[in-house]
Amino acid sequence: MGARANDRVTDAAAERPRAAVIFNPTKRGVNELRVAVERAEDVQGFAPSLWIETAADDPGKGMALEALEAGVDLVIAAGGDGTVRSVAATLRGSGVRLGIVPLGTGNLFARNLGIPVNDPFDAVVLALSGVDRAVDVLVAEATRPDGSDETHVSLVMSGVGIDATMISTTNAELKRRVGWLAYVDAGLRAIPVSKPFRVVHRLDGGHAHRSRVASVLIANLGYLPGNLELIPDAELDDGHLDVVRLQPRNLLGWLLIWRKVAWENRVLAKSALGRQLIDLTGGNRRREVVYSRGRSVELTIEGEAQEFEIDGEVFGVVTAVRFSVDPAALIVRVAR
Structure with a gap:
């Protein structure tokens, strides 16, 4: 009788879904994360998770492959946008669901999906019990000055030019203390x-x-920290990528760009009266910010190679980049 009971317990455990938690051990909150996962497993009926640390030379790709080979039902990426992006690069097209527990600075992908960024337990519960949403993945093929090519994925936003320079010169200590500011x-x-x-x-x-x-x-996607809306019409699952060209001629041009993303897009464009005000003040005719949309875009830089960033991470300099969209390639757990 005892043996049969033990067999039933073992069979029940084997039938429970299991997650893998891929985490950056250098991030603050890892101990709290373990407690949150154990609590959520009990509540949601999951088997004990497989825990996999990222490495300095691999923020998640190889770890996600290990999780897939283990046959887990869900992979939870616990870290910043870099960790999430690296895990997603492996999960892309696999059909295995991605849960996100934000532990980074910007957490832009999580914010745009409505995933809690200040409560690890809520984020873990959402990962285990949320609904599936298929989102697009952007594929970037970059050409280096020596002619070599590299392929990367992007979930959030990539850039060539001053945005990459800005990220590369961000003070690490200041970022640790005040975050995205x-x-x-x-x-x-x-x-x-x-x-x-x-x-x-x-x-x-x-x-x-x-x-x-x-x-x-x-x-x-279109939202940035600080209540900024860079691209009002961007959607994570529309099968398109959005291209934004920043073309300021002087300091006034930069002030007009700030007005565009902090006031016009975020506030005025939401109402008929606001849109009329934008038109009356020449907002629809200015060329400091130019939008376009498609399924692919090719960029070729004339002159000196420019700095390149993907999802807030610097990737050196490039002479050309081609982006394409892989529609609905990643399944992410989001709120019901």
Whole structure:
């Protein structure tokens, strides 16, 4: 009788779903994360999770492959946007669901999905019990000055130009203390010394267009920290990527860009009266911020190679980048 009871317990445990938790051991809150996962497992009927640490030379790709080989039902990425992006690169197209527990600075992907960024337990419960949402993944093929090519994925936003310079010069200690506000400090230092460059861009294999820009951003979503709305119409699951060209001519141009993302897009564009005010003040005719949308875009930089970033992580300099969208390639756990 005792043996049969033990067999039933073992069978029941084997039938429970199991998650793998991929975590960055350098992030604060790891001990709290373990407690939160154990509590949520009991509540949601999950078997004990498989715990896998990221490494300095691998923020998640290899760990996600280990999780897939273990046959887990869910992979939880616990870390910042870099950890989430690396895990997603492996899970892309696999059909295995991704849960997110934000432990980073910006946590832009999590914020845009409505995932709690200040409560690890709530984020873990959401990962175990939320609903599935299929979202797009952007694929970036970058060309280096030596002619070599690299392929990366992006979930949030990538950029060539001043945004990458800003990220590369962000003070690490300040970022640790004040979070995403450290980027504001870096931006204020980068703008006065920034130099515009010329880029040729081709959307969906169409005609080539040449622009003089401070930055070109390729986005999967539109919201930024600080209540900023860079791209009002961007959606994570629309099967398209959004391209933003920043073209300020002077300091006034940068102030107009700030007005656009902090006031016009966020507030005025939400109402008919606000949209009329934008039109009356020339907002629809200005060219400091230019939007376009498609399924792919090719960027070729004329002159000196420019710095390149993906989801807030610097990736060196490039001479060309081609982006394409992989629609509904990643399944993420979100709120019901």
